[in-house]
Amino acid sequence: MAVPTKYLLKVIPNPVESTYEAEIEIHVKFEEPIQEITLRPPGSANIEDVSFFFAQHIYRGNPNYIGKTVEFARTDNLFIINLGNEISPESAQEGAYIFVKFSGNIEDGSPIFFSSQGVTELNQKDQLFFPVFIDNPETDVQLTVVTDYRAGVEPSEGLIAGDHYDYPEIKFANVFKSENPIQVSEISFKISAPTPLILH
Numbered sequence: 104m105a106v107p108t109k110y111l112l113k114v115i116p117n118p119v120e121s122t123y124e125a126e127i128e129i130h131v132k133f134e135e136p137i138q139e140i141t142l143r144p145p146g147s148a149n150i151e152d153v154s155f156f157f158a159q160h161i162y163r164g165n166p167n168y169i170g171k172t173v174e175f176a177r178t179d180n181l182f183i184i185n186l187g188n189e190i191s192p193e194s195a196q197e198g199a200y201i202f203v204k205f206s207g208n209i210e211d212g213s214p215i216f217f218s219s220q221g222v223t224e225l226n227q228k229d230q231l232f233f234p235v236f237i238d239n240p241e242t243d244v245q246l247t248v249v250t251d252y253r254a255g256v257e258p259s260e261g262l263i264a265g266d267h268y269d270y271p272e273i274k275f276a277n278v279f280k281s282e283n284p285i286q287v288s289e290i291s292f293k294i295s296a297p298t299p300l301i302l303h
Contacts, residue, residue: 105134105137108131108243109130110245111244111247112125112126114246116209122207123206123215125145125204125205127205129201129234133195137186138185138187139183139185140201141182142235142237143180143181143236144231146230147230148205148232149207150177152172153201155170155171156201158195158197158198161197173186214227214232222294225293227289233287239287242287244280244284245278245280246278247278248276251274254275254294254297257292257295258292262281262285263279
């Protein structure tokens with residue numbers, strides 16, 4: 104059995120083209136040897152890449168991760184990741200995580216959509232946006248929303264502002280962290296349109 108310990112989420116909306124790119128790192132702890140991890144799939148998104156990283160040793164103060172692209176299967180309700188070979192708690196004793204990259208459209212009927220007055224909104228009430236473990240336990244979460252400069256991001260309750268930073272292509276990464284462990288399915292946000300810069 105594998106247990107999630109932390110989720111690192113990143114969403115890069117493109118309001119001009121009505122599309123988005125997203126990434127998720129799911130850090131896990133192994134309680135027994137396993138070869139497959141089963142998640143809930145990320146709505147109707149297109150899954151582009153799934154990789155698995157694990158570390159048995161520390162090298163120069165950091166986990167010495169070994170990574171590889173892995174195979175996966177997807178149905179309407181399941182997202183099954185094949186790790187390639189059996190991973191034991193000992194072989195991942197210094198850390199392990201699953202990396203998933205996916206993309207899709209910003210549209211009505213999906214978890215990410217346009218609401219009133221140019222606001223891009225994420226709401227997982229009716230459909231999951233992020234892949235999560237089946238039992239969806241509460242964990243530590245970091246959410247990064249990449250926007251144009253001067254666009255406001257309003258996260259859901261339980262997320263507080265972290266260290267924001269400049270992002271390539273003249274964008275801005277808005278970082279939020281959970282105050283306490285929360286369910287990923289409870290995360291939402293609203294992105295307001297960039298405010299014009301007025302010089303006096």
